[in-house]
Amino acid sequence: MTDDKVKRRLTTVLCADVYGYSRLMEADETGTLETLRRYRTAIARLVERHDGRIVNTWGDAVIAEFASVVEAVQCAVEIQQEIASQASNAPQASAMQFRIGINLGDVMVDGSDIYGDGVNIASRLQELAEPGGVVISSSVYDQVHNKLSVGFDCLGQRPMKNIAPLTSYRLTLGGQAPVPGSFGIQNSMLPSERARTPRVDDARAPSSSTNVVLEWLTKLPRPIAAALTVSAFLIVINLLTSHRIWFHWPVAAILFGAAMRMVLGNRPESDSRTER
Template sequence: MTEKLKRRLTTVLCADVSGYTRLMEADEPGTLATLRRYRMAMASLIERHDGRIVNTWGDAVIAEFPSVVEAVQCAIEIQQELSTQDPHLPEARRMRFRIGINLGDVMVDGSDIYGDGVNIAARLQEMAEPGGILISGPVYDQVHNKLSVGFDYLGPQQVKNVAAPVASYRVALSGTTFGQPESKDGLEPAPKATALSGAPSFGVQAGSRTRVRVVSNWLADLPRALRAALVISVFLFLINLFSGLHRVWFHWPAVSMLLIATLWTMFRQVRKNKRRTGRD
């Protein structure tokens, strides 16, 4: 007889290093040593919150918790703990984890877990900001009135290999809540514009800082080849600008470099995706 498939409801936490390929290209031994050190810190916090590490492959960590509140609290402490590590390093070289958390039904095979409950947590992790935490709607329902942090409502997100859109919330570690208010009649109100943008609406300066931070994180996450091509392109533009725009020439070498860098980046990403698909 076929053994009956075991299932359970659990809270899944997925964490992954932002820009791991870039960090490995810059310093393989140092990045691996840092990853091991950070994983030890994460393992200690996960155990403290009654969770267990299910799997570690590549630069990822998958853990599960019997308590939704403990899972989110653990994620917050992980990001706070890791943010204080290696303060002497420039931001582009510091290791930052993205974390996604989901509450869902999973299939159990020995010590491993599978299914949409795990997949959704992994996809939320991919959408999180470096050093940030994204949680699903079921997680938010359990923790929004139990933790002293805020949540930015991002709306329903279409995630890979999951048919229905997933309601998602960004954990605002500053402790200020932005996003949808509680509705007295029990209906879900439409999200505010500030919640969708993920930035508080308290003036031009805050918006400017947010844009600078977003651009900085975006540049830091770019592969080294593409980042170098962009820098050289800007440099060529400035040379063309100061030498006079009566003859525009910078775009020819700039386009060539960007095209080569983009193709190289796509090639590297395809290889990385194939390796990850094999592990999935």
């Protein structure tokens, strides 16, 4: 009974996969296989350096596990840096890039292999990563966001095949700017990293100001918010189409009408309370 019991443990799983492997093999099978072997050797060396172990190598994928979450993320960063360094001299069309996903979760242990959602989630996160990028689960982020000098972009809850949606984060390596199409942005860089990294918040200032205005309008009574919106529209039209100021008359009428609507709209309610 004891021998048949499934063994489980909490571990950090790193899943790396070659982006566009089929295309690379179709273009040059021999060269692609040689490159893959060279990169796997480099990955194995880095995994060992960070006290991890290679669990499996299925096709062009590499599965590794680590006892330390921080060591796993550091290893992923160094893997991408090492591969980018080796690929710098290769032609762009034949350059090999890996995508990496990291998850901290419970796994089932069978000899030297591990199975379960902990592994599956790491594999799905890898599919969310860009070529040369790293995506981590929220469980990993909670452990490392204040321990490493890297940035994090929150991707929100992305749908994943056969996996319940979970919040994930993209690592921004070397001050890499977020790619268009990302969901929320949540940078958690250390002060030393912020000093070296260009700020993307400045480019987003106009949209932030717009959001503040919209949030302020939503807190106002609906008639007042509508009146202010129409008034602003009339002011813009006046300033863009004519040198003569005429917007004050319609704006005054609109604001007066909104105020009267507010007063008359509240009057029956106060009267009914008085009668009761």
